[in-house]
Amino acid sequence: MMLGAWIVVVSALVLILPGAFVGRRMNLPWPVALAAGPPITFALVSILTVLYSVVGFEWNAVSALVGLLFAIAGAWVYSRLLHTRWGRRVAPVPEASDEPRVGRTATLRVAAGLGLGGLIIAITCIRPLVKTAFAGLNNISQVWDSLWHASSLRWIHETGIGSAMRMGELMNYDTQGFNYYPNTWHALGALLFPLTGADPVELYNAYSPAVLAVTVPLGVASLAYWFARHRYDVDASALIAGTAGALSALFPSLPYVEVQLTSVPNAVGVSLAPVAAVLVMSVVSDRSRVLPAALAVAGVTATHPSALIVVGVIVGLWWLCEGLWRPVAGRLRDLAALAATAVITLVLIAPVVLGTIRVADTNELPFFDFREDTIGVFDGLTRGAFNGTIPLELDHFPNWPLIVVTVIGLAALAWLRCWAGLAAWFVFALVTANAMVSLGPLSAPLGVIGGYFYNSPHRLTFVVAILSAAAAGVAIGAAVLGIVGLVRRRLESSESDDRATSTPTSTSTPTTTRARWVVAASYVVLLALIGGAAVVRYPPNAQIASKERGGKYVGPDDLAAYAWLASQPDAQDVLVLNNLDQGTGWLYPVTGVTPMFPFYRANEFSERQRDLFWGVSEIGADPAIDQIVRDMNVHYVIDSPPSYWEFQRGMPDPARGHQGDPFLALRQNGAPGLTEVFRRGDAVIYRVNDLVYPPPAS
Structure with missing residues (x-):
C-alpha cells in the first residue's frame, strides 16, 4: 500500500x-x-x-x-x-474590477x-x-x-x-x-x-x-x-x-x-x-x-x-x-x-x-x-x-x-x-x-457526437456524471451557504440587541469574524459528511473498480509461466510466438521478454506472421514454416487458453465465417518441432527443438 x-x-x-x-x-x-x-x-x-x-x-x-x-x-x-x-x-490588460x-x-x-x-x-x-x-x-x-x-x-x-x-x-x-x-x-x-x-x-x-x-x-x-x-x-x-x-x-x-x-x-x-x-x-x-x-x-x-x-x-x-x-x-x-x-x-x-x-x-x-x-x-x-x-x-x-x-x-x-x-x-x-x-x-x-466515444454508453455516462456531480455540488454547496446566511443574520440581529443594551465598557466579537468561523465549521462538517458517505459507498465502488481482476484470462498460472520463461538464459534475446487472442502479450509488461504479439491485435499483419500464427502445429513438419521460425528467431511458443472473444475459440471453420483457435491443433496433437518444457494449469510453454534448429556439426 x-x-x-x-x-x-x-x-x-x-x-x-x-x-x-x-x-x-x-x-x-x-x-x-x-x-x-x-x-x-x-x-x-x-x-x-x-x-x-x-x-x-x-x-x-x-x-x-x-x-x-x-x-x-x-x-x-x-x-x-x-x-x-x-x-x-x-x-x-483587463480593466480593474471591484470583484x-x-x-x-x-x-x-x-x-x-x-x-x-x-x-x-x-x-x-x-x-x-x-x-x-x-x-x-x-x-x-x-x-x-x-x-x-x-x-x-x-x-x-x-x-x-x-x-x-x-x-x-x-x-x-x-x-x-x-x-x-x-x-x-x-x-x-x-x-x-x-x-x-x-x-x-x-x-x-x-x-x-x-x-x-x-x-x-x-x-x-x-x-x-x-x-x-x-x-x-x-x-x-x-x-x-x-x-x-x-x-x-x-x-x-x-x-x-x-x-x-x-x-x-x-x-x-x-x-x-x-x-x-x-x-x-x-x-x-x-x-x-x-x-x-x-x-x-x-x-x-x-x-x-x-x-x-x-x-x-x-x-x-x-x-x-x-x-x-x-x-x-x-x-x-x-x-x-x-x-x-x-x-x-x-x-x-x-x-x-x-x-x-x-x-x-x-x-x-x-x-x-x-x-x-x-x-x-x-x-x-x-x-x-x-x-x-x-x-x-x-x-x-x-x-x-x-x-x-x-x-x-x-x-x-x-x-x-x-x-x-x-x-x-x-x-x-x-x-x-x-x-x-x-x-x-x-x-x-x-x-x-457519440461516435467520438465509440457510442459506448459507459464513456458517455462518464461525461454526464461529470456534469451531474458539478450540479449536485452546486445544490449542496448553495444549501450550506443558505444555512450559513440564516445564521449570519441571526448573529447580526443578536449583535444589534447587545449593542442596544450593553454598557460602553462591554465588548463583543465582530459579526464578520464569527460568521467566517461559522462558514469554516459548516464546510468542515460538510466534508466530513461526504467522507462518511464515501465510507458507506466504499464496498460497492471498490467492487466496481476491482471487478475484472479475477484471473479469467491471465491468472497466477500465467504469471508463473512468464516468470519461468524470463528465467531462461536465452529468453531475453529471442522472440516468443504467442496467441494474441489469449492475452499472452502480458508476457512483455510483466517480464520484458518479447512476444511476437504484445497486444490483442496487430496492425498490418505480415505474410510470415500470418503463416506462422496459423501454422504453429506444423513447426518441425513444414520446411516453409521452419524457415520463418529461424528467420524471426523464434525459440519459444506459449499457449494459454481461453481466447478473449467467443469467435476466436474452437475449431477454425472459414466456410461458416468462424475464425477459431489456430493453437487448438497444437494443443491436441503437438508439433514435431516443439518440445513441452513448462506446464501449469492451462499455461504451456514449448521450446523449439533440434528439428528446426539443428545443433552445429562437431
Missing part, C-alpha cells in the same frame, strides 16, 4: 507542477495556473514527444526536464511580448474539497488490489485495453519513443507499421519509473487511479465554480467548487467504471475538458489567456480526442446561451479571441488530426453496438441521464441519493440561470440514451 501511496503522490506532482509553472509564467494567477496545470502538462508532453521523435532524442526524465525548461523560457518570452506596445494592443481575486480563503476551500475527493478515489481503487486481488499491486486486469496501456508504459520507458505517431512499432513487432494512438498519458507515466521504483504492472495499476484522483475532482470543481459564479462571489463559489470536487468521488462512474474497463486515457482527457473549456471562456475578458487556453485544449485533445468534443460542446453552448448575448468587449472582438484560440489549438493538435485521419479505416469498430432491444425510449433516457448504463445497470442502478441531488442540482442551475451548463447536461444525456436505444430523428446527429 505504501508503494501505491507513493505513486499517487508522485503522479500528482508530475501531472500538476510542470504545466502550472508554465501557466504561471504566461501570467495566469497561481490558482488558475494550478488548475490549468494538468492539461498544459499533457500539451507539453504531446509536443515534446513528437518533436523528440523527429530529431532523434529519447523521451526520458532528463529530456523531459530539458523540454520543460525550454517551455518555461518560451512562456517568459510570451509574457514579455504581452508587455510590449504591440502586445498591449492585441491583449490589453476580489481568488485569495487564500478560496484556494483553501477548493484544495480541501479536491484533496478529499482525490483521497477517496485513490483509496477506493488501489486498496482492493493490494488487499484482496491475486498478486496484489501486480494483479493483471482482464480487460482488453489494459494490456495495451501496461505495454505502452514499459515500451516508452525502455525505448525512449514517446511519440503518438510511432505506436505501431509496439503494436506489431514484425512490420512496425504506422499506428497513431493518443499516448500522452502513457508518456507522462513512463517518466515515473525512476522516480517510484515500481515495475510496469505496479505502475499501471496505481498510476491509472492516481491521475484520475487529480483530474476527476478538478474537472468537476471547475464546472461547479463556473456554474456558481453566475450568482455567487469568489469565496462562496470556491466552497461550492470544493464541495463538488469532493462529491465527485461518490459517483460510481467517476471514475470507478472507467478504472474497471481500463478506458483511462479517455477518462483523463474528458475529466480535464471542463478545465480547458472554462479557461477558453475566460479569453473574452482577458485575451492574454489565448495561448494558455489553446495549450490546455491541445493537452486534453492529445490525451484523448473525445475530450475536444466535450470542450466544443460546452464552449459552443456557452456562446449561444450566454456569450453571444452578454459580450465583454463586443461580439466581434469576443468571437475573434475565441477564433484565435481555436486556430492556435488546431496548429498544436496537428499530429492528432493527421494521426487520426491515417488510422480512421483500420480503427473502425463497427461491431461495437451497445443498443438494447429490451428497453424502451423512456428507460433509455432514464438510464442515460442517471448513471444506469453498462456495467451499472444491474447492481448499482438506481442510486437514489445521487439521482435526487442531481435533480436538485439541475434545478439549481436553472435558478442560477446557467443555461449553457443545463443544456450541456441534456445534450450528453440524450447522446448517452441514443447509444442504448434509437431516439428517432435525433439519432443521426446525436450519433455523430
